[in-house]
Amino acid sequence: MEFISALSSWCSGSGFGHGAGYGMSGMSGWMPFHFGGILQLVVIGLIIYFTVRMFRKPDTGPSAPSAQDILKRRYASGEIDEETYIRMKNELK
Structure with missing residues (x-):
């Protein structure tokens, strides 16, 4: 609770703990609340971010394909024949 009260008194203006900040009162005029309240929201948002x-x-990004995946792709594209595919598949195991 001390943190909220310290944060609300950090900036001048109507922030979390101050009263008449949400209307057409005082110096705020057309603004929904004073600059101090906006600054407090920005600071809290940056802390959370x-x-x-x-x-x-x-992020590790996309993983490298395994040796078996490469072998299957080469066989499917016709780079290697069936004998070579079977032999290399058995060597990988």
């Missing part, structure tokens, strides 16, 4: 980014697993 970088925290999620820090703990997310890195």
Whole structure:
């Protein structure tokens, strides 16, 4: 709870803990809330964004095809004949 109150008093203006920030009152005029409230939301958003980014697993990208996948592709495309395919398949096992 101390964190929220410290964060709300960090910027001037109507933020989380302040009252009349959501209307046509005071100096806010046509703005829905003061700049301090917007700044607080931006800071909290950046903290959440970088925290999620820090703990997310890195993308490894597409994995390399296995030797058997390459052998099947070569046999299917006609690069090697059936005898060679069977022999190489048995050697891989």
